[in-house]
Amino acid sequence: xVQLVESGGGLxxxxxxxxxxxxxxxxxxxxxxxGWFRQAPGKEREFVAxxxxxxxxxxxxxxxxRFTISRDNAxxxxxxxxxxxxxxxxxxxxxxxxxxxxxxxxxxxYAYWGQGTQVTVSS
Numbered sequence: 092x093v094q095l096v097e098s099g100g101g102l103x104x105x106x107x108x109x110x111x112x113x114x115x116x117x118x119x120x121x122x123x124x125x126g127w128f129r130q131a132p133g134k135e136r137e138f139v140a141x142x143x144x145x146x147x148x149x150x151x152x153x154x155x156x157r158f159t160i161s162r163d164n165a166x167x168x169x170x171x172x173x174x175x176x177x178x179x180x181x182x183x184x185x186x187x188x189x190x191x192x193x194x195x196x197x198x199x200x201y202a203y204w205g206q207g208t209q210v211t212v213s214s
Contacts, residue, residue: 100208113186124189129182
């Protein structure tokens with residue numbers, strides 16, 4: 092059974108930082124892309140960042156320059172470093188495991204999902 096477990100969310104002031112982790116089990120994701128999405132109450136799920144099997148990255152315009160996605164294949168874990176956080180970054184952040192090697196911004200490209208971790212940024 093494949094599981095993705097996110098951690099690292101919390102409450103932070105605007106301008107602060109958080110580092111999210113996504114630990115995978117039941118499947119080795121080193122040959123597949125992984126991604127981060129977020130969903131705020133009453134809003135659609137939106138793409139945040141993705142990393143390919145080789146380490147190529149892609150970001151939503153709203154987080155480019157502030158967020159960094161990375162992966163540690165030895166630990167089967169992905170990370171999302173979030174700096175200069177803004178109140179509009181408040182959402183539940185979900186980790187996603189892909190079925191392809193390459194980054195994709197669409198949620199349908201990811202077969203495996205975690206339960207998410209809440210990030211709340213106060214002004």
